[in-house]
Amino acid sequence: MKTTTPTAMCTQCRTALRRRLQAGQWRPQQQPRRALEGRRSVSSSAATPDLAPSPPSSTRPNPRDILSKPTWSVRSLLAPNPAKDAASTTTGSPAAEPEADSDSITPQTLHHLLRLSALPPAASAAEEAGLLATLRAQLRFVRAVQGVDTRGVRPLVAVRDETAAGVAAEQTVGLAALRGALAREDIVGHNRRPRRRREDGAAAGTGLARTQAPGQGKKQRREAVAGVEDWDVLAGATMTAGRYFVVRSGNGSGSTSPAAKGGSTAEAVKEP
């Protein structure tokens, strides 16, 4: 993605921000429907004025300005205080509340869930009340997250640095990265075809390099790649035969039989 100024925002955040800005002026009280937005932070300091520089004179909203002041806090969704719960309902989005009311956790449900989870039941009424409140708050949080509109947003596969600089550093492969490998090739023949130089000493041929059928010919012996191959591969096997792992298919299970390291077994190789 081409940007004129280097920025630390990824594409998803940009899209979300742009959409929000285009939806209207930034007014915390007026945000409908979205549980995340418009919540006044309980712990935020007194002055919570309009955050966005809403005057029409600024054509480009400054991301730094927008992000410098938090608009909500997790605690707004996890309010354990029922009074605060009630207070927030008047200012907050109406959409979230009916959901909480319709399938709120009853004490019976709580007992059922505790039994299913093999957890001990509540010792006292106070503890039970505490468990109920916690559970309700957690569910409110989860529903709020589920209520976010994700149309057009690609599902997250992994948390990665997806900025231009990050992609360039970690994911991009260019000519510079492969110069070393390309230098380990010879240009062979009248056709000027590149051929990889092989470590086992075989000359870079022009034709099919392996012409032997498997199982024939002397087995090659090469140095183990340090740090990668120099560990005891067969140590964790329950059954081995020489240098092979042994697997028993069918009904006779070999997984419980003790490790039986065979001696020099004839390795009659037959490709299946």
Next chain:
Amino acid sequence: MPRIPVVTLSRYLLRGELPHRECLRLSRPLRPTRRPVPGAPSLGLRPLHSESASSASVPASIQTPAHVPLRKQMKDEAKKAKALGKKKKKNASNQVIEGWELTVGIEIHAQLNTARKLFSAAATSFNDDPNTHVAYFDLATPGSMPIFQRETLIPALRAALALNCEVQPRSSFDRKHYFHWDQPSGYQITQYYEPFARDGRIWLQSRDGIAAEDGDGIPVRIKQVQMEQDTAKTMAQAESTHWIDFNRTGLPLIEIITHPDIHHPATAAALVRKVQILLNAVDACVSGMETGGLRADVNVSVRRTDDPNAPLGTRTEIKNLSSFKAVEDAIIAERDRQIAVLDAGGVVESETRGWSIGSTETRRLRGKEGEVDYRYMPDPDLAPLVIQNDLVNHLQESMGQLPDAEVDELVRDFGLTPKDALSLVALDDGRRIEYFWNVIDALSARLGPDCTTRLSCFQLAANWILHELGRLAANPHDDASRDLIFTSDGQCDRVSVDALADILHLLHQRKITAKVAKELLWVVYRGIVPSQYDSIVDAVETENMWFRELSEEEYNELADSAVDGQDGILQQFVNYKQYPQGKLMFLVGRMVRLGPEERIDPKNAEIVMRQALEERYIPALRQDA
């Protein structure tokens, strides 16, 4: 058969006399024996096509019509049947079944030629000691993570570029889940949603061995090329015991998926063969089907040809085909099976089938109910791959000349037939063609820049390198058991480039005859030239083998002597429907036999004889007549 007395027999054979002591209506029918009696000139058994005017054919009355030999009988019957039109037309081609259209799509898995595996830094190997090149990630050891080895992109991109694909700037890796002991992690990392190359094309030509019904050539579109991991090697030992070697786990493979553009079995086999040649030429996959480096799975479906808009029939997949012939045979067998099922009114099920060499029908491996749900998901441990254009451009430019272009160059610049060009390129794994180019260079140096007959000299070189050199090694009388070995840079120990160039140059200049040239080649092969003679020219000089051709008058004298006493043949040249070339060559042969053979060039002798016939002998005959 009762014994006939020798006296009777000899009288009959030598004099044609029937025994008359008995009644003519013999109790034992006397038949002329077919076998020639030893010692007696076979009067009645002379070959019928003899030219001798005094041939005495067996009188017809002696031939008994009762016994007609079997061969004659069958021939007569065949002739009768043909005349009646009842003879069945031999269906030499099994590529097409009337009324049905075959559709084939192919998936090819090829092992990439890399130093390291795809997601671990362990080394690739072919036949090393088992379980010696295994990294933690290859065994799915808990806590191990995949690390994409960037060098594997080089052969992968080259393969995609050789197949004319568009390299996708962004591609990602996905997990394909299924359980098998040769896949320790329970999933194979592949590129299902975003492969690294799409939309390619291969051009198959008639010289690649496609079915005759495909004409001059067809393009086959490539749907995508993707990178994926290989599995472990399993060796079945006893009944239910398997030995596993994890050296091969995690080896980089590319999967090439074609669109269903193929409609004949031979074309499918030709496609797989051509892909193998292409991948080998760009150093992407250097082990072929025979060694297990390349595997093909084919998808086969049939539909009737009467409705062109009908949808494609249900397809079945045939897995694990390991030779080109197996590809063709399996497709033919599966097509026949599907047609039989549909003709009988059944329904073709979408299933996975297998083929073993030598069988006549595919066998079912897995039905629809056994279909695995692979639960494809993007692999969260691997970042998406972003390939930059400079790398792609560099690899495209440095690929060298591809096999098609090479064969085209040979056909265009040297006038070789496509078949000869393909043989030359394929012989000795590509080393013979290198030798050929070296010989061409040597000949160019000898011929000089302003030679007008270069092409014929080069064609002579191509002919010799293709055929004569092969004859040397094939001769069983050679005492030395060393083979004719070519190195990868086109040199040969036994027949050096310079020696062959010398011989060909002398032959081209007609300073030696072809026979002498072949002798010299033999001498070089035996090593006599460097040991006993200094060079080819030296050898020719010493043995006095220069071609001193006869002069024109000498040729004419020889022609005169050859024609002497051959009036019968000369008569055939007087009035003829078609020029009797055979008779001419007979006379030329006579010339060669009568004259000094090593000084005669048969072509010139033929020209002289033809001329002489026209100018002297035939007019002379006409005057006499």
